[in-house]
Amino acid sequence: MKPNLVIVESPAKAKTIEKFLGDDYKVMSSYGHIRDLKKHSFSIDTETFQPQYEIPSDKQKLVGELKKLSKDAQMVWLASDEDREGEAISWHLKEVLGLDGAKTRRIVFHEITKPAILAAIENPRDIDTNLVNAQQARRVLDRIVGFKLSPLLWRKVRPGLSAGRVQSVAVRLIVEREREIMGYESESSYRVTATFLLPEGGELKVELNHKFATEEEAKAFLEQCRDAQFTIEDIQTKPSRRTPAPPFTTSTLQQEAAHKLGFTVSQTMMVAQRLYESGRITYMRTDSVNLSSLCLGTSKKYISETMGDTYVKTRQYTTNSKGAQEAHEAIRPTYMDQTEIEGTAQERKLYNLIWKRTIACQMADAELERTVATISVSGSDYNFVAQGEVVVFDGFLRVYRETEAEDGEPKSAEGELPPLQVGTQLSRKDVTATQRFSQRPLRYNEASLVRKLEELGIGRPSTYATTITTIQQREYVVKGDKPGEPTLYQVLTLKGDKLKQTEKKQVLGAERGKLLPTDTGCVVSDFLLETFPQVLDYNFTAEVEKDFDSISVGEKDWMGMMSTFYGEFNPLVEDALENKSEHRVGERVLGEDPATGQVVTVKIGRFGPVAQIGSQNDTRKPRFAQLKDSQSLETITLDEALELFRLPRTLGLFEQCEVSVGSGRFGPYVQHQRKYVSIPKDVDPLEITLEEAINLIMQKRMEETQRRLKTFAEEPELEVLNGRFGPYITYKGTNYRLAKTLHDKAAELTLEECMEIIKEQDAEGPRPTRGRRTAHKK
Numbered sequence: 001m002k003p004n005l006v007i008v009e010s011p012a013k014a015k016t017i018e019k020f021l022g023d024d025y026k027v028m029s030s031y032g033h034i035r036d037l038k039k040h041s042f043s044i045d046t047e048t049f050q051p052q053y054e055i056p057s058d059k060q061k062l063v064g065e066l067k068k069l070s071k072d073a074q075m076v077w078l079a080s081d082e083d084r085e086g087e088a089i090s091w092h093l094k095e096v097l098g099l100d101g102a103k104t105r106r107i108v109f110h111e112i113t114k115p116a117i118l119a120a121i122e123n124p125r126d127i128d129t130n131l132v133n134a135q136q137a138r139r140v141l142d143r144i145v146g147f148k149l150s151p152l153l154w155r156k157v158r159p160g161l162s163a164g165r166v167q168s169v170a171v172r173l174i175v176e177r178e179r180e181i182m183g184y185e186s187e188s189s190y191r192v193t194a195t196f197l198l199p200e201g202g203e204l205k206v207e208l209n210h211k212f213a214t215e216e217e218a219k220a221f222l223e224q225c226r227d228a229q230f231t232i233e234d235i236q237t238k239p240s241r242r243t244p245a246p247p248f249t250t251s252t253l254q255q256e257a258a259h260k261l262g263f264t265v266s267q268t269m270m271v272a273q274r275l276y277e278s279g280r281i282t283y284m285r286t287d288s289v290n291l292s293s294l295c296l297g298t299s300k301k302y303i304s305e306t307m308g309d310t311y312v313k314t315r316q317y318t319t320n321s322k323g324a325q326e327a328h329e330a331i332r333p334t335y336m337d338q339t340e341i342e343g344t345a346q347e348r349k350l351y352n353l354i355w356k357r358t359i360a361c362q363m364a365d366a367e368l369e370r371t372v373a374t375i376s377v378s379g380s381d382y383n384f385v386a387q388g389e390v391v392v393f394d395g396f397l398r399v400y401r402e403t404e405a406e407d408g409e410p411k412s413a414e415g416e417l418p419p420l421q422v423g424t425q426l427s428r429k430d431v432t433a434t435q436r437f438s439q440r441p442l443r444y445n446e447a448s449l450v451r452k453l454e455e456l457g458i459g460r461p462s463t464y465a466t467t468i469t470t471i472q473q474r475e476y477v478v479k480g481d482k483p484g485e486p487t488l489y490q491v492l493t494l495k496g497d498k499l500k501q502t503e504k505k506q507v508l509g510a511e512r513g514k515l516l517p518t519d520t521g522c523v524v525s526d527f528l529l530e531t532f533p534q535v536l537d538y539n540f541t542a543e544v545e546k547d548f549d550s551i552s553v554g555e556k557d558w559m560g561m562m563s564t565f566y567g568e569f570n571p572l573v574e575d576a577l578e579n580k581s582e583h584r585v586g587e588r589v590l591g592e593d594p595a596t597g598q599v600v601t602v603k604i605g606r607f608g609p610v611a612q613i614g615s616q617n618d619t620r621k622p623r624f625a626q627l628k629d630s631q632s633l634e635t636i637t638l639d640e641a642l643e644l645f646r647l648p649r650t651l652g653l654f655e656q657c658e659v660s661v662g663s664g665r666f667g668p669y670v671q672h673q674r675k676y677v678s679i680p681k682d683v684d685p686l687e688i689t690l691e692e693a694i695n696l697i698m699q700k701r702m703e704e705t706q707r708r709l710k711t712f713a714e715e716p717e718l719e720v721l722n723g724r725f726g727p728y729i730t731y732k733g734t735n736y737r738l739a740k741t742l743h744d745k746a747a748e749l750t751l752e753e754c755m756e757i758i759k760e761q762d763a764e765g766p767r768p769t770r771g772r773r774t775a776h777k778k
Contacts, residue, residue, distance in 0.1 A: 002026040005073035009080045009089050012277040020114040034059050035092050042147050049562040070097050082108035083285055087131035111334045112279040134552035148573045156585040158604050166459040166467050168528055169541050171476045175517045175525045184440040190218035190433045196426035202418050206384035218433035222494045229378040230426040242366040244396040246289040246317040247330035247358050250461035251454045258447035259403035261349050265446045266465040271350045285462040286328035289317035298336040299362040313364040332358040360400035367393040371417050388417030435489040443514035457542035476521030484510030519609040519633045523586030531576050590638040602633050607666055609633050611641040625663045651690040659693050661685050672697050709747040720746050729754050736761055
């Protein structure tokens with residue numbers, strides 16, 4: 001048995017570390033946390049707020065193995081990541097494995113290199129209980145919010161929904177931006193540009209320093225330009241400098257990888273994790289922009305040797321991020337002289353981005369020269385302006401250019417201006433006034449949502465990937481495109497003595513890859529904001545993060561924080577639960593059905609937004625129709641809702657039986673021979689053809705044939721089927737699952753054996769249809 005046992009949280013990390021340590025060390029992985037709060041229960045004592053942890057069944061064998069190894073080892077080294085989550089993993093390992101403090105050491109490092117690992121072993125420390133408590137506080141608070149709010153959503157919106165502290169606030173941001181866009185009224189203005197001819201030849205393109213509000217104003221100015229004189233009144237040339245961006249933090253890496261590489265936030269973190277665990281980059285969950293002295297020295301050497309001393313400018317950045325936590329180093333390559341690596345295409349791309357950003361921040365400023373020429377228009381108070389910018393010394397731009405924010409003002413490309421002289425008279429070639437419309441707010445994409453969350457101090461960059469993934473998995477938000485709206489605009493052109501007006505078409509508001517709220521997301525966000533304004537308040541969520549920071553440095557008691565929060569939060573939950581109203585949140589009355597006089601409503605159904613004619617109190621059974629993907633609960637009209645009830649419709653005959661299309665509370669379907677086939681979401685039930693419906697019927701039959709293991713001619717209602725969880729018996733609308741010992745013999749069961757299983761389970765008591773019980777072999 002090796003005398004030293006090193007435990008890390010990842011097998012990839014274990015593999016890399018093992019290469020750096022000698023034969024006296026065995027490196028094992030805990031595969032993340034070895035225990036956590038119980039999955040299906042609240043697991044928190046509301047008197048003491050002590051969490052109730054359990055070891056998951058899939059970790060029992062691993063825990064047993066680690067216990068044996070740690071008992072035999074002379075020294076156990078806990079080497080999980082150096083953030084709060086990593087500290088908690090080490091603490092749980094120590095508690096569960098019953099490690100002796102005298103032969104247990106905690107080691108941390110922000111890069112997986114041999115010098116860093118050996119230095120960590122030379123400088124061990126104790127487990128930081130403040131970091132552990134900060135992690136427990138976050139875990140417990142999120143469990144309280146999730147477990148208390150979810151039952152309310154089941155009752156008020158629909159079953160199966162859940163709420164989260166940071167996720168709900170992120171959904172609120174997206175919902176509010178969507179409504180801001182819906183309520184936005186675009187304003188029109190006219191932008192005037194001109195092309196002048198220079199006396200020595202060549203052209204000069206300029207823009208007027210004023211925008212006109214109306215077509216009449218723009219036309220009047222162009223008329224004024226017919227006989228006007230254009231003179232260069234002033235030329236100003238000023239030097240300017242551009243400074244490189246700091247090295248990457250978690251948040252800025254997520255944003256820049258989205259802009260430059262098209263990576264999702266979760267994709268960036270997954271690839272960065274692999275780079276870190278293989279020893280390519282430093283730890284990728286960090287708020288710090290600090291760089292080590294070793295990195296500064298090797299960067300300076302590389303820049304000097306490859307580009308010259310004029311490109312060198314050593315910088316040490318400080319962190320200004322709101323609520324920044326552990327003082328890690330920025331994300332950088334572990335070896336700055338390694339410009340390229342082997343690996344997957346994604347790994348190479350992300351590494352290259354990190355390397356360029358890091359090396360650029362240690363390079364000299366870019367030096368530019370900006371020239372602005374002002375051209376007067378005789379008889380007018382407005383001037384044309386020509387702008388040019390040239391790079392005198394490229395500096396860091398030789399390596400890297402930072403992506404500008406998507407919601408910033410678009411910049412026109414500027415180059416060097418031709419030689420100009422004050423007092424020169426210019427000849428007009430053409431003057432153009434183009435109608436433009438003010439830009440409505442842009443919807444969030446993943447990168448801009450990360451920037452907004454960080455700006456508000458909500459959550460932590462290390463949690464953003466999980467947050468964005470979760471709100472999409474819960475179908476509160478979808479990632480999609482908006483086609484935009486075709487819009488006509490006017491162009492006025494003065495060329496020679498002729499003033500010409502033309503009408504052109506452009507598409508406004510088209511967006512790709514944006515985060516769009518679903519009807520369910522809007523309804524849930526509205527309900528939570530109305531019922532629990534504190535939980536969804538941006539400032540409150542940011543203050544909670546500050547409290548976690550205070551706990552992490554020992555300035556605040558975490559259980560006291562939980563007690564204060566729970567004392568204010570739980571009464572609100574109890575009040576909401578006592579409200580027995582069965583009115584569904586988000587339900588909207590559109591009017592009456594002219595044919596029946598029944599009320600027409602839209603609401604969130606079990607499988608998404610639906611329109612409904614009638615109510616449960618009517619003598620007639622209510623009818624349901626699924627809303628189309630392009631329709632919304634907030635904007636659908638009565639006529640549009642009634643159009644959805646054109647179903648059922650008959651398509652024709654197949655096998656001498658009628659094929660029809662209908663719609664129910666579970667969505668649209670094809671009906672044939674008293675059997676139903678669901679219509680896929682991407683197929684419009686109002687447009688589906690007989691041929692398409694037959695294809696769906698045949699596909700369903702093929703699937704059923706593959707599932708059907710055995711049938712009985714003497715008992716047609718009894719079948720042995722193969723399901724998602726294994727073989728089972730179905731009889732008269734009730735399912736009976738078979739024990740695993742019968743799985744291999746399911747197709748050989750006799751009718752008598754099947755009936756015996758059914759009889760045995762029915763004797764246990766009443767059972768719901770579609771429920772299953774397990775049949776045990778005697």
